[in-house]
Amino acid sequence: MTVGILGGMGPLATADFYRKVIDATPAGVDQDHLPVVVWADPTVPDRSAALTGHGPDPTPWLVRGAHRLEALGARVIATPCNTAHAFLDEVRTSVRVPMLDMIAETAAEIRSAHPEVTAVGLLATTGTIRAGLYQRALEAAGLRVVVPGELSQGEAVTGAIRRVKAGDTGPAAARLVERAGEELAVRGAGLLVAGCTELPLVLGGRSAGLPVVDPTAVLARATVREALTVREVPVAAGVL
Amino acid sequence: MTVGILGGMGPLATADFYRKVIDATPAGVDQDHLPVVVWADPTVPDRSAALTGHGPDPTPWLVRGAHRLEALGARVIATPCNTAHAFLDEVRTSVRVPMLDMIAETAAEIRSAHPEVTAVGLLATTGTIRAGLYQRALEAAGLRVVVPGELSQGEAVTGAIRRVKAGDTGPAAARLVERAGEELAVRGAGLLVAGCTELPLVLGGRSAGLPVVDPTAVLARATVREALTVREVPVAAGVL
Numbered sequence: 001m002t003v004g005i006l007g008g009m010g011p012l013a014t015a016d017f018y019r020k021v022i023d024a025t026p027a028g029v030d031q032d033h034l035p036v037v038v039w040a041d042p043t044v045p046d047r048s049a050a051l052t053g054h055g056p057d058p059t060p061w062l063v064r065g066a067h068r069l070e071a072l073g074a075r076v077i078a079t080p081c082n083t084a085h086a087f088l089d090e091v092r093t094s095v096r097v098p099m100l101d102m103i104a105e106t107a108a109e110i111r112s113a114h115p116e117v118t119a120v121g122l123l124a125t126t127g128t129i130r131a132g133l134y135q136r137a138l139e140a141a142g143l144r145v146v147v148p149g150e151l152s153q154g155e156a157v158t159g160a161i162r163r164v165k166a167g168d169t170g171p172a173a174a175r176l177v178e179r180a181g182e183e184l185a186v187r188g189a190g191l192l193v194a195g196c197t198e199l200p201l202v203l204g205g206r207s208a209g210l211p212v213v214d215p216t217a218v219l220a221r222a223t224v225r226e227a228l229t230v231r232e233v234p235v236a237a238g239v240l
Numbered sequence: 241m242t243v244g245i246l247g248g249m250g251p252l253a254t255a256d257f258y259r260k261v262i263d264a265t266p267a268g269v270d271q272d273h274l275p276v277v278v279w280a281d282p283t284v285p286d287r288s289a290a291l292t293g294h295g296p297d298p299t300p301w302l303v304r305g306a307h308r309l310e311a312l313g314a315r316v317i318a319t320p321c322n323t324a325h326a327f328l329d330e331v332r333t334s335v336r337v338p339m340l341d342m343i344a345e346t347a348a349e350i351r352s353a354h355p356e357v358t359a360v361g362l363l364a365t366t367g368t369i370r371a372g373l374y375q376r377a378l379e380a381a382g383l384r385v386v387v388p389g390e391l392s393q394g395e396a397v398t399g400a401i402r403r404v405k406a407g408d409t410g411p412a413a414a415r416l417v418e419r420a421g422e423e424l425a426v427r428g429a430g431l432l433v434a435g436c437t438e439l440p441l442v443l444g445g446r447s448a449g450l451p452v453v454d455p456t457a458v459l460a461r462a463t464v465r466e467a468l469t470v471r472e473v474p475v476a477a478g479v480l
Contacts, residue, residue, distance in 0.1 A: 005278075008270065008273070008275065008276070009270060010270040010273070011258075011262045011265075011270065011273045011276070012259070012262055014258075015255055015258045015259040015262060018251075018254075018255045018258065018278075018280075019252070019255040019259075022251045022252050022255060022407070023407065025251075027406070027407065028405075028406045029402075029405055029406065030248065030249060030250040030251065030282045030284075030286070030405055031282055031283055031285075031286075032282070033248070033250070033251045033282035034282070035248065035280065035281050035282060035283060036248070036251070036278065036280040037277075037278065037279055037280070037308075038245075038258075038276065038277065038278035038280070039277055039312075040258075040273075040275065040276040040277070040278070041275050042270045042271055042272070042273035042274070042275060043271055043275060044270075045271075046270070046271075068277075068312060072279075072308060072312070162269075165268075165269055165270055166267070166268045166269065167262070167263065167267065
């Protein structure tokens with residue numbers, strides 16, 4: 001079954017996601033792998049700017065990309081951008097293929113893999129935090145969500161994300177986001193969510209003494225699961 | 241200008257190429273990056289098997305992918321698979337957009353970046369070697385080409401490529417291909433070409449005491465160069 005990747009937000013995060021889909025696929029030779037179509041449109045207006053009232057609505061760009069992927073035969077669409085999920089409900093109404101929910105998948109993963117955790121530290125764009133995407137999903141699962149203070153968010157987290165988007169995945173970006181993570185640890189977080197697809201590019205499995213959950217990897221595993229379990233219905237079956 | 245990537249051969253090599261295109265793009269924010277469409281079809285029949293008379297011709301799959309990329313608006317197509325280049329002349333006749341030549345770009349790069357080298361060691365699939373792709377391009381540039389002996393080719397090089405295609409990019413694969421490189425060094429090679437897109441995933445900038453030229457990176461730079469220099473002609477200009 002062909003996987004569609006609605007990407008480019010940013011490009012490096014899309015390449016990271018595609019690599020994680022490949023790594024999550026049980027395959028011994030090329031021909032075992034999933035067919036993948038990537039629509040990487042970096043001209044999609046800044047999602048976080050739109051959510052904080054400083055930029056145009058990216059929905060039309062996302063709808064266009066989802067349409068292209070559907071037309072190319074994608075049977076499931078993954079969107080490796082957390083902030084873009086604030087706009088996906090509307091995009092979903094414009095296509096017939098299912099679009100995976102990275103936020104819901106991550107909340108489910110935290111619940112099953114970290115049952116001892118009661119408070120989650122959220123590292124994400126200001127847009128994702130303002131839209132309350134993770135808060136709704138995690139609080140519905142009985143978890144408390146801790147977000148960085150305004151200064152940490154504006155300088156450390158946003159600064160690290162900007163660096164990665166500019167191609168800098170060096171230790172300076174990692175240190176910035178680790179600083180924000182330390183604040184969340186002090187305030188009771190039992191794990192950190194790298195809730196912006198740029199952040200796993202500079203964070204490993206642990207930061208600030210806490211385990212880091214990588215939603216890009218969670219979405220990659222969900223994508224492979226869907227692609228391998230949803231049976232491909234041949235076109236000819238429609239006439240039966 | 242939208243870049244089309246005709247990929248999936250194998251998937252890991254395509255992800256590596258996409259990452260190298262991003263790294264080669266001068267960009268400070270998402271919106272500076274090139275729009276990219278990837279058609280990654282891992283079901284394309286084995287290119288090397290076709291060239292050694294052991295499998296079906298992959299050309300129809302490549303033509304289908306190139307058509308899809310053209311229909312999506314790609315204005316230049318890059319094919320990050322050296323062996324697939326043996327079939328590209330026919331694919332080119334079926335699309336109007338230019339398809340870059342990774343082999344010719346690599347020969348030109350070797351000539352300009354390593355003018356002192358007179359003999360090139362070729363690490364590639366058996367199909368690429370049998371088809372003579374690099375030999376023709378490099379000998380036309382006045383360079384001698386050294387290829388591994390049958391045993392080295394069949395065990396070390398093919399073995400390393402198979403490992404990467406199965407997802408294993410560990411040191412064992414690197415050691416295998418380094419062994420073949422040592423043989424080429426002894427036989428006079430002044431540099432090594434990692435002439436199969438799986439090989440740069442396990443080789444660094446040097447191996448067996450020789451500099452390694454990475455055609456995936458060469459193709460990525462050529463792709464960015466073409467995408468940034470070929471002026472986008474607006475549709476409306478057609479009526480002027």
